[in-house]
Amino acid sequence: MLDHLVDGRGGDWWSEFFADRSKPCPFFVDWPDESLAGWLGEGLIAPGRVLELGSGNGRNATYLARLGYSVDAVDFSARAVEWARERARSAGVSVAFQCCSIFEATFREGVYDLVYDSGCFHHLPPHRRQDYVELVRRALRPGGSYGLVCFRPEGGSGYTDQQVYERASLGGGLGYSEDRLRALWDEAPFSLRVLRRMNKTDGQGPCFGEDFLWVLLATKDGRPA
Numbered sequence: 001m002l003d004h005l006v007d008g009r010g011g012d013w014w015s016e017f018f019a020d021r022s023k024p025c026p027f028f029v030d031w032p033d034e035s036l037a038g039w040l041g042e043g044l045i046a047p048g049r050v051l052e053l054g055s056g057n058g059r060n061a062t063y064l065a066r067l068g069y070s071v072d073a074v075d076f077s078a079r080a081v082e083w084a085r086e087r088a089r090s091a092g093v094s095v096a097f098q099c100c101s102i103f104e105a106t107f108r109e110g111v112y113d114l115v116y117d118s119g120c121f122h123h124l125p126p127h128r129r130q131d132y133v134e135l136v137r138r139a140l141r142p143g144g145s146y147g148l149v150c151f152r153p154e155g156g157s158g159y160t161d162q163q164v165y166e167r168a169s170l171g172g173g174l175g176y177s178e179d180r181l182r183a184l185w186d187e188a189p190f191s192l193r194v195l196r197r198m199n200k201t202d203g204q205g206p207c208f209g210e211d212f213l214w215v216l217l218a219t220k221d222g223r224p225a
Helices: 011-017 036-039 059-066 078-091 124-140 161-167 179-187
Strands: 047-055 069-076 096-100 111-120 140-151 188-196 213-220
Touching: 011 078, 036 059, 036 140, 036 213, 047 059, 059 069, 059 078, 059 096, 059 111, 069 078, 078 096, 111 124, 124 140, 124 161, 124 179, 140 179, 179 188, 179 213
Parallel strands: 047 069, 047 111, 069 096, 111 140
Antiparallel strands: 140 213, 188 213
16 A cells, blocks of 8 residues: 555656666666675675566676576566566576566575675665565575665665655665664574675776665575575
């Protein structure tokens, strides 16, 4: 019911957002997140199966598939999924894309070694946060990892949770404080491993990075199966 109180950005809105691939948008690049590449290089993420929530143009999903991961990816935008599928085909890799809300996606529970989100979480209204946390919990195997890239306070709209409903809008995405992220991802069944400002890159590759974003890595408690 609360979904109707917020000016929704559904699949059609996001498809329009992704319609012009050449527009100046920091996320419309070809490279993976610097945090993701770094964690893989440091051995912080186990090989295996990945679920990406809000896969956009497929840059991270394709990167992971090229490294040998089995990747399922979900995005609300039909144009984003089309772009992502083209990217995967060009790279000669297989990624299982779904075009739908992350809350309507079909996936097996308890099997993913990594659930990854670069830019989806901060577009969710406040009343959906706990649903999202529960989705991540259900998807991950015990000992699996959760990786996040989201707006810092200066990167988001500045709206409080109350203002989201007063204005019926997320205002382009919500910024998160360190304390709020810790409250969500450093409580059972999750343990926080990394929380820092994203490193800004030069925009020339081989990785993406903007310093108005957080990067976070957490682990679901329990022994791997």
